[in-house]
Amino acid sequence: MVILNYQDLREEVIDKSKCFFCGACQSSCPVEAIEIKKEPRLVGNCIDCGNCHYVCPATKTELDPKEIQNYFSAKSKDSSLLKSSQNGGVASTILKKLLERNEIDAALAVGEKNWKPTSEIMTKKEEVIKSAGTKYGVVPLLKKVKEASQHGKTAIAGTPCHIKGARLLKQKGIGNIKYLISVFCMENFDYNCLINKELNKRGLNKDKIEKMGIDSGKLNVEISDKKENIDLSEIENCVREACKYCEDFAGEYSDISIGSVDSEEGYSTILVRTEEGEKVIELAKNDLEKKELDDLKLVKKLSKIKKK
Ligand code: SF4
Ligand code: SF4
Ligand code: SF4
Incomplete structure (x- = not known):
C-alpha cells in the first residue's frame, strides 16, 4: 500500500485551496510536525507515517457514509438554550445531557468571541449553556482533539468537514472520541x-x-x-474557496446531524445515523419536544446539489 505523506497533502489539498481548515492533520501527527495557523504547515521532521493524509476530509480516503436510520423534528425544552439558539437548541441540549449523565467527560465544539469562531472544550453543562447558538465561520476545531480527550470520553460537534475528519481520527484510534454530532452546512464564510x-x-x-x-x-x-x-x-x-469542493451537506459521517431545513420555524431536523446516535436521543428524550417529520425533501435536494 502506498503511504501518502504531508508533501502529498500539501500538493493535493493545501496548495489547491481545498483545505477545509478542520485541524485533523495537526492532531494526527505523531511527531507534532504540523502546525495550523493560516494553513497547515510542516514545522518538524516528517517521518512519512501517512496519518495526516489519511485523516484529511479533503482527500479521497475511503470512508462509508452512515445511512439515516431515523428522523424527526425537535426543539429543546430548556428555555435558556432556546433563547440563544435560532433553531431549537438541540445540539446544546444533547451535549448538556451527555455531560450531566457522565456519558462524556468533554465536549469539543465551536464557540465564538465577537462572532469570531473559536474551538471550545467544555466539561461543565454551564459552559454548554453559555456557548449555545449557531456560529458562523471556520475554525480548526480538531486541533484540540487530544487536549479534549485528556478529560476522557469526548463528543465533537461541528460542521460536516469537522465530523468527517473526526470520524477518520476515531478510525485511527487518535483521541478518545465517543460521539459525533454534525450541523448541516451548505457553505461557510471568511x-x-x-x-x-x-x-x-x-x-x-x-x-x-x-x-x-x-x-x-x-x-x-x-x-x-x-x-x-x-x-x-x-x-x-x-464564501471560502474550499467550501466549493465540499460534498457533504448533511453530516454523512456523524452519529446525529442537525439543521433547520425541512422543519418548521423554531425546530430542527434531526437525522439519526448510528446506534450511538440512537443512544444519545434516548438519553435526551425528556429534554426535547419532538414532532414527526413527513419527509426530508430539502435535505435530499441540498445534499444532491452539494455533490455536483
Ligand atoms: S509524520 Fe505523518 S502525520 Fe506527521 S507530517 Fe509526516 S506524514 Fe503527516
Ligand atoms: S486535515 Fe483539515 S486542516 Fe488538515 S489539510 Fe485536511 S482539511 Fe486542511
Ligand atoms: S461547506 Fe461547511 S462542511 Fe463543507 S467545507 Fe465548508 S464549512 Fe466545512
Whole structure:
C-alpha cells in the first residue's frame, strides 16, 4: 500500500485551496510536525507515517457514509438554550445531557468571541449553556482533539468537514472520541469578509449582534433595534474557496446531524445515523419536544446539489 505523506497533502489539498481548515492533520501527527495557523504547515521532521493524509476530509480516503436510520423534528425544552439558539437548541441540549449523565467527560465544539469562531472544550453543562447558538465561520476545531480527550470520553460537534475528519481520527484510534454530532452546512464564510466588511457596511456592528443564523437562503442578523435578512447571494464573495469542493451537506459521517431545513420555524431536523446516535436521543428524550417529520425533501435536494 502506498503511504501518502504531508508533501502529498500539501500538493493535493493545501496548495489547491481545498483545505477545509478542520485541524485533523495537526492532531494526527505523531511527531507534532504540523502546525495550523493560516494553513497547515510542516514545522518538524516528517517521518512519512501517512496519518495526516489519511485523516484529511479533503482527500479521497475511503470512508462509508452512515445511512439515516431515523428522523424527526425537535426543539429543546430548556428555555435558556432556546433563547440563544435560532433553531431549537438541540445540539446544546444533547451535549448538556451527555455531560450531566457522565456519558462524556468533554465536549469539543465551536464557540465564538465577537462572532469570531473559536474551538471550545467544555466539561461543565454551564459552559454548554453559555456557548449555545449557531456560529458562523471556520475554525480548526480538531486541533484540540487530544487536549479534549485528556478529560476522557469526548463528543465533537461541528460542521460536516469537522465530523468527517473526526470520524477518520476515531478510525485511527487518535483521541478518545465517543460521539459525533454534525450541523448541516451548505457553505461557510471568511470571518473578516463577513463580519468586518459585509455586516459592517450594513450598519450591523459585531459588538451589537445578538443573534445570527441562516434560514431559507438568508443570513438573519439581529441587533437590539434592527433585524436584517441578507440574501446569501449578496455575500457569496465571502464564501471560502474550499467550501466549493465540499460534498457533504448533511453530516454523512456523524452519529446525529442537525439543521433547520425541512422543519418548521423554531425546530430542527434531526437525522439519526448510528446506534450511538440512537443512544444519545434516548438519553435526551425528556429534554426535547419532538414532532414527526413527513419527509426530508430539502435535505435530499441540498445534499444532491452539494455533490455536483
Ligand atoms: S509524520 Fe505523518 S502525520 Fe506527521 S507530517 Fe509526516 S506524514 Fe503527516
Ligand atoms: S486535515 Fe483539515 S486542516 Fe488538515 S489539510 Fe485536511 S482539511 Fe486542511
Ligand atoms: S461547506 Fe463543507 S467545507 Fe465548508 S464549512 Fe461547511 S462542511 Fe466545512
